[in-house]
Amino acid sequence: MSQRTYSQQWADVHLQLSRLLTEELPAEPPRPEKDRVVFFQRLAMFYVHYIQIFRQLEKIYDQVVHPQKRRVIRAVLDGVIGRVLELKNEMVEKEFSEYHYMDDVLHDLKLTPADLEIPLPRYFFIDCSKELLERKMMLTDILKMVEVTESPEPLMAKDMSQEEAIKMIQVVERARQGRLRAKLNEENRNMNRMYRTKDPGTAGIELAAVCIQKVWRGYIQRKMAKIARDEEMIFLGMAMDPKYKLPCPAEITAEANDACTRIKQEEYGEDYQKSVVAITNQLRDVEGHDISKTMKDQIRQWFIECRDATGSFPDFPDEEDGGSALIFAEKDPKQLMEEIAAKEEEESNNKPKGKEEKKEKGKKDKGKDDEEEEEAGLKMLPSAFLSDLEVGHKTFVDFWQTRNESRNFNQRHEVELIKEEKRKVIEAEIRVQVDEQMRQELAEWKLAVDKDKGGKAKGNAKKKKGSKSGKKKKKEKDLTSDRTLESLCQELVEQGLLKQAGNVRLQDYLGDYSYLGTTLRQNDIEPMPSLSDVRQVLSLYAILPLGSQLVHEKAPLIKAILLAGPAGVGKKMLVHAICQETGASLFDLSPLNTAGKYPGKSGLAMMLHMVFKVARLLQPSVIWIEDAEKMFYKKVPKEEKELDPKRLKKDLPKSLKLIKGEDRVLIIGTTKDPLSADIKSLCKMYSKIILIPRPDYGSRYILWKQLIKKQGGEVTRALDLSSLAKISDGYTPGHMVRVIQTVVTKRRILQQTNRPLTAAEFVAPLAKIDPVFQEEEEALKNWYAKTPLGKKRIKAATGKEEEEAPVKGKDTKKKGKK
Ligand SMILES: Nc1ncnc2c1ncn2[C@@H]1O[C@H](COP(=O)(O)OP(=O)(O)OP(=O)(O)O)[C@@H](O)[C@H]1O
Structure with a gap:
């Protein structure tokens, strides 16, 4: 597929993601859900949708060559993976089970089980850092070396004496001659038998010919019937045409294209990294001085404005708080609202207690109700990935969604974007230096104008020292610091x-x-x-x-x-x-x-x-x-x-x-x-x-089929897999592997064309093995019920949890569950 198609798919994915994010982060926080089933359904829906996004993004990330797009996609992809894991964790906590069943959700969304399969991103392998790759290579070399030295040594020709060698050759040669003699004897015996038979006469010859003809015609007819039946099955679409079993040219080309794309990704990535370094240096040289000057002017202006307004110079914000960046931080309305709310809350907390008590008394009944509702409902746990997803989505919308790429057919990196990004980095770097200078300048100004000796700064310094020493932790001792x-x-x-x-x-x-x-x-x-x-x-x-x-x-x-x-x-x-x-x-x-x-x-x-x-x-x-x-x-x-x-x-x-x-x-x-x-x-x-359970019928069917094929066996209609799967209830895949290895031997594989494999052949070796007995399985299940999660599940099922819950929430909880 072309890069344009992937860009289109990327846009589609973000459309889905934005819908999900608005559902996950509504303007008003959702009320706690009382019905456990409804809550779980909601979780399951989110989970399935995120997995679909995950599948698509993974494919897109694998094929897109634009290095900057790849970085944005990767960030969102990691966010989606993290959110999937969070949702899984939440489902485990709410359902007290490691396994969840979503066949109803699949049915509702008209999806297949394959859509729910967790994709394993290819970048796990490809995007390894060079250093890590080198370490892994070193390990592989060591493993290989040890394997070679440990593997049993081949026959040591050097250690064998001449006599021993001659003896061995004699043994082999005699065996060869013996086999040859036996073969000659056999042929002689057959010839003798032929000559000894009497002349059959013309009638006999005719009879024999008819007999041969009969057999031959039967054979030919059967063969033709089989061919015709196979053709019909192919025509009806019930069987696969053998020509499609081989990878078609289009598939081979697609694979070659994939490989080409990966090479391009690497090349473009390296090019991008080089550009980043060059542009950063260039920006630092060309714009660094101007940035520093503007910053200093702004900060000085702020000093003066503050003094005009309050009568004294302000304190310079600490480095930990962001330094002078804090003064000029642009806040969006949401942040401002939050700050105002936080202030109001602080004020109300400071109000005298008596008032509060009165208020509390007045609202006592109402408050009680609220509390009960809060306790009764189920709420989503806080997420560490939703904010990342929001940022990733915003980056896509701001930069990429409407970008005109008609001139970037090769999907090379965009210099302006690097400049924008790096300008911020350089600004931050310069700000640290400027802040240091301005702090000094402010102290001098204070000394000259306000006669302040900057005691505060000293106090801060002391504080810092104290906090640093307090944070010191005991480090793990390295017992092998001298070794590579x-x-x-x-x-x-x-x-x-x-x-x-x-x-x-x-x-x-x-x-x-x-x-x-x-x-x-x-x-x-x-x-x-x-x-x-x-x-x-x-x-x-x-x-x-x-x-x-x-x-x-x-x-x-x-x-x-x-x-x-x-x-x-x-x-x-x-x-x-x-x-x-x-x-x-x-x-x-x-x-x-x-x-x-x-x-x-x-x-x-x-x-x-x-x-x-x-x-x-x-x-x-x-x-x-x-x-x-x-x-x-x-x-x-x-x-x-x-x-x-x-x-x-x-x-x-x-x-x-x-x-x-x-x-x-x-x-x-x-x-x-x-x-x-x-x-x-x-x-x-x-x-x-x-x-891990023993396999169910469906899994056994697949296991038999695939494991027999893997061993070299052919699965024909003569092999009744359904019956085999039915009778092998209780047997594990390990048992099946063992049985298949004893039945599908090299010899049996050669015989398959005349004598296809049948289910009956597997029964005898299977019967010799003990299956997983019901008692063993029950014992494992009972054991699992005693594990923490098992206990919780049983508690939830028997309703014990409600009895132990505080009296307040008791009734509402029960109602919720019902
Ligand atoms: N789901 C499966 N699909 C395909 N092959 C399987 C599957 N499960 C097990 N096998 C095969 O069964 C054989 C036994 O598996 P394995 O040794 O991993 O089992 P195990 O549970 O570790 O056994 P044990 O407890 O005896 O050590 C292996 O050859 C493995 O490849």
């Missing part, structure tokens, strides 16, 4: 604590959409989430925050996620997919992996220090803890006592506390047996617990 990042990485890789993530993508984690979620909930049945829900939740909680620095800093912070589920539901696969999608480094702190490494208390501290230090430097990073339950065992099993699986129990949560918003480091624990852990400490460490 490379040597730390090398050590961690050698110890097996830093690993190469497996090559799986999140889209490989198959699973169908849960189509009946809301219907089931309306009938008071708690639906089981589908694997596609799991995929969505992990995109939101792990991939999006890890991929974008701004989103990670401002969105609700998630430091640790626990994936709990039966064996083979794909927990490990998800961890690797998260690393692949975000380019994250993978650290393995599993109890089994750390056993025996870095012994002693100081060793443990060193290990954690190194892992967290390198994780921060190589961010984004994932710290994976397999069998997370082992760290919090209620009772350590005898056979594991030697491994000391609980050694990280105390220190890891401490290190977790040191992770801040700016560190894109995520801890992911996986467990198939959370019941054996102390639930309290486990939940304290992992703020998000995701229960």
Whole structure:
């Protein structure tokens, strides 16, 4: 598509965004919503709309080449991602569930489940800083090197003696001759059999010919019928024409164009950066002096005007308050109104108490009612991204919406815009210097005219010093300050604590959409989430925050996620997919992996220090803890006592506390047996617990189909996938992979043309494996009900929450819920 089309799409997106923003930020703050269902519907609507905007913006950002437009789009895109995460968080808080079902919203908006899929922005990979790329390259080199040295060595020809070599050649040669002899013998035997048969006579020959003809004609007819049937299916649009299975020339050209666009983006981006530097220097040289002079004149004028008005010189605003910028700040009517309101409030607060009490008494009943209403309703949590979105939208409307680009066919950067932007930066720079000079000048003026010795300034200085020293915090001790990042990485890789993530993508984690979620909930049945829900939740909680620095800093912070589920539901696969999608480094702190490494208390501290230090430097990073339950065992099993699986129990949560918003480091624990852990400490460490279910029918159908294809099998009509999916209820994707590997062997793949795969072949190996039994699943569900979110959900469902609520809000709350 052309750049003009993307610009048009960009404008469309902003139209949608402006509608959403007016809904989200109405002139009057909306009244708290009493009906939980209505409130949730509102949230869900916003969520779906934002995801649609997210999808479109991501595509546009990927293809637009104009460097300045890209910056604006990126800011809005990050804002939209952040808002999506905020809305998800809000839905979790209001519905007490990690999974949400929106099939009714999709139905209302006439969308498909694919529209709700969370896109994973490509810029997570592409827009990495050079420094980070270099670090990642260094890590890849180390990983490769260690892999090569650790991989089993090929047959050592050097170590083999001559005799041994001759013996081996003899064995192989004898085997070859033996095979040849056996083949000759077989042929001889067949020939003998042929010669031994009697002469069949003419009648016999005719009979044989008829027989051959019969078979041949049957074969030909069947083949022709199959071709005709396939053609008919293609004609009816029921099957895909093989010629479309290959990528068509248009697709190939589109892909080539995409690649070309990326190269252009890079080139234009570099060009833009160079221009920014050149223009900034030029502005500083040419306009700097004039700006400084004008500022000084303005400030002096202000000194004089103030003295004329009040009789004395004013105090110069502090640097922290913005310096002289504060004096000339242009305020819009909204800001002024806010300031006036704040002043009025301050005044009313200062009024004598007696009056207030009287007023209160007079309005007592009314006030009570208001309070009750406030308590009864549900309100949206404050957002950290809406203001960014507003700014982004305003920039689009002010600069880009009406810009005439007929002369900028190549979509190069606009010099005037850079000048406008940089002028502000330079002004701010110069203002700091000018303020310093003017402060001095003001002190001199005061001394000369008012005889003031500037005691205030000194007082301020003292204050500043005091506040600085008060803010001093204890810094984390760097135990490896003398070591380079490379040597730390090398050590961690050698110890097996830093690993190469497996090559799986999140889209490989198959699973169908849960189509009946809301219907089931309306009938008071708690639906089981589908694997596609799991995929969505992990995109939101792990991939999006890890991929974008701004989103990670401002969105609700998630430091640790626990994936709990039966064996083979794909927990490990998800961890690797998260690393692949975000380019994250993978650290393995599993109890089994750390056993025996870095012994002693100081060793443990060193290990954690190194892992967290390198994780921060190589961010984004994932710290994976397999069998997370082992760290919090209620009772350590005898056979594991030697491994000391609980050694990280105390220190890891401490290190977790040191992770801040700016560190894109995520801890992911996986467990198939959370019941054996102390639930309290486990939940304290992992703020998000995701229960991964066994696949439902829809997911099983897709899994069988795709996994068989992946193994090289052909899915024909002879393979009854529906029945296979039906009978494999309770089996996990891991089980299915195992079964497919035993059935679809290389030999079986070769036989497929004559003997297509059937469902019956999979039944026997499937029956040999134990499925996830109902009891195991129930036990997991019951365990989940004891986690903080599970408890809240049960409380909300049984209405206990209302009983515990203050008496005032009791009746109204109940009404609201009803
Ligand atoms: N949704 C899925 N789509 C495709 N393949 C899957 C899916 N889930 C699991 N698999 C495959 O199943 C196999 C087992 O998955 P994995 O090892 O990640 O499971 P696990 O839950 O970590 O098991 P365990 O608890 O035993 O360690 C892997 O080959 C993985 O690729």
